[in-house]
Amino acid sequence: MNRLNDDENTRAGGRRRAGQGVHPTEGRVARAGPLTIIVGREAGYCFGVERALRLAGEATATHPAPVSTLGPIIHNPAVVEQLAQRGIGSVESIEAATPGGTIVVRSHGVPPQVIGEARKRGFTVVNATCPRVTVAQRRVAELSEAGYRIIILGEHEHPEVVALAACAGPGAIIVEDPKALRAGAVRNKRVGIVVQTTQASASLAELVRLVAPLARETIVHNTICEATERRQQAARELAAEVDVVLVLGGRNSANTRRLAQLCREVQPRTYHLERAADLGAEMIEGAARVGITTGASTPDEEIDAAIDALRRLVQG
Numbered sequence: 001m002n003r004l005n006d007d008e009n010t011r012a013g014g015r016r017r018a019g020q021g022v023h024p025t026e027g028r029v030a031r032a033g034p035l036t037i038i039v040g041r042e043a044g045y046c047f048g049v050e051r052a053l054r055l056a057g058e059a060t061a062t063h064p065a066p067v068s069t070l071g072p073i074i075h076n077p078a079v080v081e082q083l084a085q086r087g088i089g090s091v092e093s094i095e096a097a098t099p100g101g102t103i104v105v106r107s108h109g110v111p112p113q114v115i116g117e118a119r120k121r122g123f124t125v126v127n128a129t130c131p132r133v134t135v136a137q138r139r140v141a142e143l144s145e146a147g148y149r150i151i152i153l154g155e156h157e158h159p160e161v162v163a164l165a166a167c168a169g170p171g172a173i174i175v176e177d178p179k180a181l182r183a184g185a186v187r188n189k190r191v192g193i194v195v196q197t198t199q200a201s202a203s204l205a206e207l208v209r210l211v212a213p214l215a216r217e218t219i220v221h222n223t224i225c226e227a228t229e230r231r232q233q234a235a236r237e238l239a240a241e242v243d244v245v246l247v248l249g250g251r252n253s254a255n256t257r258r259l260a261q262l263c264r265e266v267q268p269r270t271y272h273l274e275r276a277a278d279l280g281a282e283m284i285e286g287a288a289r290v291g292i293t294t295g296a297s298t299p300d301e302e303i304d305a306a307i308d309a310l311r312r313l314v315q316g
């Protein structure tokens with residue numbers, strides 16, 4: 001039996017909010033002298049990142065100090081710096097946090113054991129795990145309980161994947177490249193597949209194509225976030241329309257790196273910039289149309305800063 005369960009993708013998880021039909025920058029076009037700048041649909045924070053930042057901010061007013069995030073709350077050094085200035089620090093482990101304070105779990109989530117340990121040690125825990133990541137964690141736990149061999153499609157060291165693997169218990173296989181999966185690991189097995197929320201759907205399709213003919217049974221939970229899919233689709237369309245693409249976001253942001261890679265496949269003149277200040281005149285040389293898109297943890301201010309930087313470059 002091979003089943004595809006994509007019910008998670010029918011739930012709202014993207015950036016659009018109630019009463020707001022479109023992203024504020026959707027279709028936004030700006031000018032810099034002769035240069036046309038097009039901001040991709042879906043650019044800016046995703047729903048999960050916005051929520052995590054809001055919860056962390058609220059915690060400073062309502063929860064015991066000091067408030068610390070477990071790891072940088074998002075993969076964006078500039079935003080992490082701003083939070084530190086507002087008194088929201090970042091610690092690498094519970095052991096490094098000040099006793100009696102508040103720990104904020106970031107949108108990627110952490111292994112459930114970490115939350116249990118933090119509470120046991122007397123910390124107040126604000127769980128800002130993105131609801132879509134929570135769904136993926138739940139699916140892994142259910143499959144594990146039902147005795148499936150679990151395959152997680154995602155990056156080995158990524159915190160979201162580390163947490164998913166912890167929910168799976170021993171024996172879960174993490175696959176970064178579907179082609180690297182050994183046939184013996186799934187042959188005649190009952191296999192359950194769950195996906196890191198920011199993976200590309202083509203990669204999932206390839207994994208399913210390889211596993212399904214070998215496995216005795218395959219259950220696929222398509223836990224790719226629909227906000228990610230929309231962002232990737234919009235970025236591909238943008239890349240096809242412009243001469244240069246600027247992808248703004250932290251170098252340590254997996255979803256930004258993937259976005260840059262997807263854009264590069266369509267438009268080789270794609271640059272991944274951590275901040276607008278990294279923009280160089282040579283990047284836009286001879287271009288008439290420049291596209292801007294961002295990872296899920298890049299604020300709208302960075303888009304404005306990039307537009308300003310382009311204007312300064314054009315004005316010489």
Ligand code: F3S
Pocket residue numbers: 013014046047048049107130131132133197198225226227228296
């Ligand atoms: Fe959540 Fe999707 Fe963002 S999983 S953190 S809404 S990219």
